[in-house]
Amino acid sequence: MNLGLKDKKVFISGSTKGIGFETARLFLEEGSTVIINGRTSESVKYAIDKLDNKNVSGIVADFLNDDQIDDLINRIPNDIDIIINNVGIFKGQDFQSETIKDWDDHFKVNLMSGVRLSKHFLPMMLKKNWGRILFISSECSSLVPGDLLSYSVSKASVNVFSSGLAKLTKGSNVTVNTITPGSTLSEGSKIFLQETAKRESKTSREIEQSFFKEVRNTSLIQRFLDVKEVATTIVYFASPLSSGTNGASIRVDGGSMGCIN
Numbered sequence: 001m002n003l004g005l006k007d008k009k010v011f012i013s014g015s016t017k018g019i020g021f022e023t024a025r026l027f028l029e030e031g032s033t034v035i036i037n038g039r040t041s042e043s044v045k046y047a048i049d050k051l052d053n054k055n056v057s058g059i060v061a062d063f064l065n066d067d068q069i070d071d072l073i074n075r076i077p078n079d080i081d082i083i084i085n086n087v088g089i090f091k092g093q094d095f096q097s098e099t100i101k102d103w104d105d106h107f108k109v110n111l112m113s114g115v116r117l118s119k120h121f122l123p124m125m126l127k128k129n130w131g132r133i134l135f136i137s138s139e140c141s142s143l144v145p146g147d148l149l150s151y152s153v154s155k156a157s158v159n160v161f162s163s164g165l166a167k168l169t170k171g172s173n174v175t176v177n178t179i180t181p182g183s184t185l186s187e188g189s190k191i192f193l194q195e196t197a198k199r200e201s202k203t204s205r206e207i208e209q210s211f212f213k214e215v216r217n218t219s220l221i222q223r224f225l226d227v228k229e230v231a232t233t234i235v236y237f238a239s240p241l242s243s244g245t246n247g248a249s250i251r252v253d254g255g256s257m258g259c260i261n
C-alpha cells in the first residue's frame, strides 16, 4: 500500500527514543523528510546517526524551556505538512508526593507543547489546505491510575484539546486526531522491567505477566505493545489515506480501555 507520504515534511516532538523514534524511522522509510527533537545535542545526534538517512535532521529543544520552544518553532519550516505531538513525561508517584511543580511540568510538556505548535502551524496548514496534526495521548487518560494523576489528567486534557482543535479545520483538508496507546515497550519501560526483575529476582517476562494480571488486567492482549505497533498507526493516520478521519481518538491499547459498542 502506498501511503502517499513521499516528500511530506514531518516534525515529531520527543523523538530520539521510543515511539517517536520508531515513528521517525517509518516516515523515513516512506520517503518523508523528518525533523526529530530531544533535549540534548548528544541524544539528537545519536538518534540521527542511528536513523542514518539523508532526509532526517534534528532540533534540540526542551519543552520545559520557553526560549527553546520559541527557537524550535522558528526553525521548523512554515510549510511543514505533518506535526506529531509525541513528547510526554510521566512520574509514577502517589498524589501527596507529587509537587505542584510536577503538575506544572506535566501540563507544560504533555499539553502545552502541542498547544504552542498548533497555534503557530495550524493557520498555515489551513492556508495551504492540507495538513495533519496528531496528538499522542495515553490509556491513562481514561484509566486514571491513582499513582499517575498529573500524567493522566494532562493526557485527558490533550484529548479534549485535540477534539476542539479539529473543529477549527471544518471544510478543509487538514485533520487533527489523537492516537491513544496502551502500555508500550519503549526504552523506559524496558529499563523499568529489567530493574524490577533484578530487584525481585524474576525475569522481565514474569514482571510483565504480573503487571498485566494485577495492574493492567483490563488489557485483552496481556502484553506490552511494541513501539512499531503504535508507530504504524501514527504513520497511517498522518498519511493522505486517512483523509476520512478527523476529530477522532484512535486506540492502540490492546483493549485495555474496555469495549465500545
Ligand SMILES: NC(=O)c1ccc[n+]([C@@H]2O[C@H](COP(=O)([O-])OP(=O)(O)OC[C@H]3O[C@@H](n4cnc5c(N)ncnc54)[C@H](OP(=O)(O)O)[C@@H]3O)[C@@H](O)[C@H]2O)c1
Residues within 6 Å of the ligand: 013, 014, 015, 016, 017, 018, 019, 020, 037, 038, 039, 040, 043, 044, 061, 062, 063, 064, 086, 087, 088, 089, 109, 136, 137, 138, 139, 180, 181, 182, 183, 184, 185, 186, 187, 188, 189
Ligand atoms: N511507553 C508507554 O507505555 C506509553 C503509553 C501510552 C502513551 N505513551 C505516550 O507516548 C509518547 C512517547 O512515549 P515513549 O514511552 O515512547 O517515550 P520515551 O521512550 O520515554 O522517550 C521520550 C522522548 O521524549 C524526549 N523528551 C522527554 N522530555 C522532553 C522535553 N522536556 N523536551 C523535549 N523532549 C523531551 C526524549 O528525548 P531526550 O531524552 O533526547 O531529551 C525522548 O526522545 C508520550 O507522549 C507518552 O506519554 C507512552
